[in-house]
Amino acid sequence: MNKNLFKISPGFEDIMPAEYRELVHDGPYGKNLGVSDLGTFKELLEEHPLCAGCGLALSLRLILASLPNPEDTIIVGSTGCSSLAFPQVGVHNIHSLFGNQNAVASGLKRALKLRFPEKTKDVVAIAGDGATADIGLDMVMHSWFRRENIATIMLDNEAYANTGGQESGMSPQGTVLYMAPKGKKFPKISLPEIAREVGCAYVAVGSPAQPRPLEKMVRRTILVAREIGPTYLQVFCPCPTNYKFKPQETVAKIKQREKEGTFQTREYITLEAQKLLTKLEEGKK
Amino acid sequence: MIEQKIVEPEYLFFQADREEVFITGSEALKEAIKRANVDMAISYPITPQSESMHLVGDLYVEGYVREYFRGENEFAVMSAVAGASMGGVRVFTATGGPGTLRAFEIFPAWAGARVPVVCAFMTRGVNSPLSIQPDTIEMAFMLHTGIVMFHAETAQDLYDMLLKAFVIAEKPDVHIPVGVFADGFFVTHTREKVKIDPAEIKLPPYNPYSSPVPVMDMENVPVRHMRDPFVMKSNFISYAAHASWQQEILAAAERARKHIHKYLGGLVETENEEAEILIIASGTAVSQSREAIALACQEGLNAGLVKIKSIRPFPEEEIRKLTQKAKAVIVPEFNRVGWLCKEIKSVVEDNTKVVGGPRVFGGMTMPPHLILAEIRRCSQ
Numbered sequence: 001m002n003k004n005l006f007k008i009s010p011g012f013e014d015i016m017p018a019e020y021r022e023l024v025h026d027g028p029y030g031k032n033l034g035v036s037d038l039g040t041f042k043e044l045l046e047e048h049p050l051c052a053g054c055g056l057a058l059s060l061r062l063i064l065a066s067l068p069n070p071e072d073t074i075i076v077g078s079t080g081c082s083s084l085a086f087p088q089v090g091v092h093n094i095h096s097l098f099g100n101q102n103a104v105a106s107g108l109k110r111a112l113k114l115r116f117p118e119k120t121k122d123v124v125a126i127a128g129d130g131a132t133a134d135i136g137l138d139m140v141m142h143s144w145f146r147r148e149n150i151a152t153i154m155l156d157n158e159a160y161a162n163t164g165g166q167e168s169g170m171s172p173q174g175t176v177l178y179m180a181p182k183g184k185k186f187p188k189i190s191l192p193e194i195a196r197e198v199g200c201a202y203v204a205v206g207s208p209a210q211p212r213p214l215e216k217m218v219r220r221t222i223l224v225a226r227e228i229g230p231t232y233l234q235v236f237c238p239c240p241t242n243y244k245f246k247p248q249e250t251v252a253k254i255k256q257r258e259k260e261g262t263f264q265t266r267e268y269i270t271l272e273a274q275k276l277l278t279k280l281e282e283g284k285k
Numbered sequence: 286m287i288e289q290k291i292v293e294p295e296y297l298f299f300q301a302d303r304e305e306v307f308i309t310g311s312e313a314l315k316e317a318i319k320r321a322n323v324d325m326a327i328s329y330p331i332t333p334q335s336e337s338m339h340l341v342g343d344l345y346v347e348g349y350v351r352e353y354f355r356g357e358n359e360f361a362v363m364s365a366v367a368g369a370s371m372g373g374v375r376v377f378t379a380t381g382g383p384g385t386l387r388a389f390e391i392f393p394a395w396a397g398a399r400v401p402v403v404c405a406f407m408t409r410g411v412n413s414p415l416s417i418q419p420d421t422i423e424m425a426f427m428l429h430t431g432i433v434m435f436h437a438e439t440a441q442d443l444y445d446m447l448l449k450a451f452v453i454a455e456k457p458d459v460h461i462p463v464g465v466f467a468d469g470f471f472v473t474h475t476r477e478k479v480k481i482d483p484a485e486i487k488l489p490p491y492n493p494y495s496s497p498v499p500v501m502d503m504e505n506v507p508v509r510h511m512r513d514p515f516v517m518k519s520n521f522i523s524y525a526a527h528a529s530w531q532q533e534i535l536a537a538a539e540r541a542r543k544h545i546h547k548y549l550g551g552l553v554e555t556e557n558e559e560a561e562i563l564i565i566a567s568g569t570a571v572s573q574s575r576e577a578i579a580l581a582c583q584e585g586l587n588a589g590l591v592k593i594k595s596i597r598p599f600p601e602e603e604i605r606k607l608t609q610k611a612k613a614v615i616v617p618e619f620n621r622v623g624w625l626c627k628e629i630k631s632v633v634e635d636n637t638k639v640v641g642g643p644r645v646f647g648g649m650t651m652p653p654h655l656i657l658a659e660i661r662r663c664s665q
Contacts, residue, residue, distance in 0.1 A: 139361045
């Protein structure tokens with residue numbers, strides 16, 4: 001994106017909304033900022049309407065701060081809690097329907113390749129666990145089978161949170177939620193392993209409890225998708241509202257689950273992706 | 286890519302020297318897409334549509350279409366089509382029958398997102414037990430999705446309507462999807478004479494920045510930045526925003542009328558419209574009606590014909606005026622529910638004179654004698 005495009009014309013500064021002025025003057029576009037710069041620039045997410053202590057909102061903030069190329073990134077979202085936050089995000093983002101984010105992203109990425117063959121346009125699908133692992137699973141997996149150059153990020157709050165807390169395929173076995181009144185009968189879907197098996201070049205599981213490693217994963221997810229093929233990042237975002245813990249305990253919850261062994265951060269990187277990342281990350285040093 | 290000369294749409298539609306060829310409806314679709322300057326096409330098989338998207342695949346190989354792939358199901362294909370269109374390219378797909386219903390959730394979303402997608406619908410039955418036979422029942426479901434709907438009578442119509450659909454869909458004051466419907470098998474699989482433009486010319490490319498909504502390419506201001514999204518808010522401002530958006534989609538279809546007049550010569554065509562008995566039909570029911578009218582004429586019975594080309598927007602005023610003096614209005618249809626009859630009854634002043642039928646469905650043909658019997662009955 002050419003930054004001149006969204007500069008405010010002389011004389012109009014005072015009538016533009018404050019958050020727009022701030023984005024123009026202090027936004028992250030073209031500045032190569034990251035998580036450690038948070039607090040020094042205008043974030044892409046302008047407030048948000050999500051619950052206090054929402055793990056998803058925290059993750060989304062960190063993900064947006066980690067985008068390697070925000071000025072040329074287009075996000076495809078889906079219905080769910082995150083769709084309440086996306087209208088307030090300062091990069092182009094699409095909400096089409098529930099679960100079709102990877103199909104929309106496939107068409108979008110190919111269209112942008114046709115229109116901007118010389119330019120990098122990152123397309124990132126960011127959706128919840130219901131949208132990614134349940135209702136949209138076929139479209140997620142087929143985008144991987146087709147080797148689309150898109151990054152898929154799941155915000156895993158282990159439930160359909162926006163509809164009031166129903167069981168999803170990503171809820172842990174035994175959890176009592178709506179539509180699982182006797183507890184969930186089957187284990188959490190192992191989508192990272194599925195992603196690895198179907199050929200995602202880079203797969204990772206992270207959480208907002210570790211912002212720096214999460215930032216690294218986000219960047220790797222997008223950079224590998226850009227150059228090699230589909231990638232998958234699963235971010236554990238506990239939901240205080242539906243899992244009924246105190247908003248200030250979100251990060252502690254992640255650490256507790258890690259201790260119990262029911263949440264593990266991990267990365268699966270193909271040789272090809274590893275070569276690319278080594279080159280890119282060495283170049284950065 | 287193959288070199289073709291870009292010409293003004295008016296030249297391509299009305300002035301270029303056309304050659305007459307003897308081809309099927311599916312082949313006519315190929316000839317239209319060849320001249321439509323399509324960037325991307327996404328396919329999924331379903332009878333009786335499959336052949337048309339095979340032929341578009343051939344166009345991709347030949348260099349007339351820049352990108353082409355097969356999606357995993359109709360909902361996914363239509364979603365990918367939406368993504369491509371939002372990314373600023375001209376995109377085409379086709380489906381039919383159960384495929385239309387499998388994808389159904391996307392059509393109002395297309396209209397709401399103002400994507401100028403053109404989609405061909407090769408209609409067929411959707412019932413259980415399984416049928417692959419001709420039936421226009423899916424159009425009943427499509428009436429309120431917000432998309433513009435044209436109904437082709439012939440392969441010639443299909444060729445012309447597809448090319449014109451791109452131009453109308455992409456008008457900045459319209460900019461909503463256009464569906465071109467053709468009766469499966471009757472149009473897609475039969476040969477007829479079709480006049481086509483030289484292959485060396487094509488439509489001008491789509492200009493994504495003519496869109497009334499931002500192109501999702503980060504080459505224009507990320508204006509969707511807003512403080513208080515009204516997606517689920519329970520307050521009046523939110524309701525008003527959604528209500529006005531829905532009205533704007535309807536208004537966009539209304540604004541298409543003038544373009545339909547310019548490019549298609551109106552929403553209806555008439556033959557002998559002064560007759561006391563009028564047959565009003567769309568699609569191949571028009572051809573059968575024309576045959577029936579010729580038979581009636583031999584018996585000294587006088588019947589006229591109204592062919593509806595645009596189902597959405599619907600020619601309310603045209604039908605109201607045309608039917609004022611008629612003694613009886615006959616509406617033959619290739620479906621069980623009689624959706625066209627209902628549409629017509631809703632606009633004719635004295636709708637007791639509207640005869641719903643004959644109707645055939647499940648793949649049946651419509652012998653002109655069935656329509657002739659109605660003409661005879663109405664003449665008594």
